[in-house]
Amino acid sequence: MxxxxxxxxxxxxxxxxxxxxxxxxxxxxxxxxxxxxxxxxxxxxxxxxxxxxxxxxxxxxxxxxxAPRKAQPPVPPMSRPVQRPVEITQWDQVLTMLDARHDKSIIPFGGGSPDVTQPSLKPIWRELSRAIQHNLSEVLNYDELAGRRELREQIARLMLDGGSVVTANDLVLTSGCHSALSLALLSVCQPGDIVAVESPCYYGTMQMLRGLGLKTIEIPPIRKPGSASRR
Missing domain, CATH: 1.10.10.10 (Winged helix-like DNA-binding domain superfamily/Winged helix DNA-binding domain)
Structure with missing residues (x-):
């Protein structure tokens, strides 16, 4: 320092x-x-x-x-979900919400996706097109089941810097966080098992648990006195 x-x-x-x-x-x-x-x-x-x-x-x-202290926002009311395992439902409501994405009058803030029509992204598209043209066979062919080895080797090196001794063979790349979470749950859970989730919970996670045949029990958030950070 x-x-x-x-x-x-x-x-x-x-x-x-x-x-x-x-x-x-x-x-x-x-x-x-x-x-x-x-x-x-x-x-x-x-x-x-x-x-x-x-x-x-x-x-x-x-x-x-x-600097004057900013007023702290009011503490939201604590939810009181039913404290027992429940079957995951409301799939129809989720489908209705997802279908609404096709409505051009609705701006989907939940996805966090950038506007890909911006002119500032043109250099990225050119580089992607050039990379695909020079590596067409790699793009169209299947990679290793565990994911691209070069990327796993780089991740292993980064983890080594953080004190974790792993190799590329110890790592599996997934297409997203829910794929990783699904694999983790499959390794420790069986259909009918109970999984604790925060309340509220992301609907995609709930539907992933439903697809695995798992039940959930909601854990309400607990806000301890003095836990709010001050800036």
């Missing part, structure tokens, strides 16, 4: 502890420089870091002040 990062962390801790209150003026750059035995540029970098974190605000010719 550099000197300015250490100083910024120290000042942020003082703000969080209430030693510097919202709206209170912070020590001048020169006084902090003398107090901590660092250069003026170090103090300026520390203040810039705190400003980026929205902990302080500068005022021209006046210095830096502690």
């Amino acid at each position: 550099t000197r300015y990062q250490h100083l910024a962390s120290l000042l942020a801790e003082r703000i969080e502890q209430g030693l510097y209150r919202p709206g209170e003026k912070l020590p001048s750059v020169r006084s902090l420089s003398q107090e901590h035995g660092v250069s003026i540029s170090t103090v300026q970098q520390a203040y810039q870091t705190l400003e980026q974190q929205q902990l302080i605000v500068p005022q021209p010719r006046s210095g830096y002040f502690v």
Whole structure:
């Protein structure tokens, strides 16, 4: 940690502890420089870091002040689902919702998909077309059952950096998170078993569990006092 990062962390801790209150003026750059035995540029970098974190605000010719705390949003009411295993239903409602995607008047915010018609994406399409033309046989042929070996080797290297000793043979690539979750559940569950899920739960996960013949029990969210982060 550099000197300015250490100083910024120290000042942020003082703000969080209430030693510097919202709206209170912070020590001048020169006084902090003398107090901590660092250069003026170090103090300026520390203040810039705190400003980026929205902990302080500068005022021209006046210095830096502690930023006012943002009002915390009200805590949503806690759900009280039935605490017993249930069969997964409501498939018809899910199909109705999915069919609504074809309505051009509806903007699907849930998918998080980009607008692929944007001109800024044209370079990407050109590169994809070039890659397909030069590797047509690989694109059209089946790969290994566990997924592309080169990618699994790179993932294994990254996991090794994080302390996990694995090889490419220990990894399986899936087409998405639900494919991975489905394989994991198949390895430990049998039809009729009970799986705990958060409430509310993503409908795609619920239908995946339904397809595996599993029952669910909903676990309501628990919000402990003081658990809300403050910025």
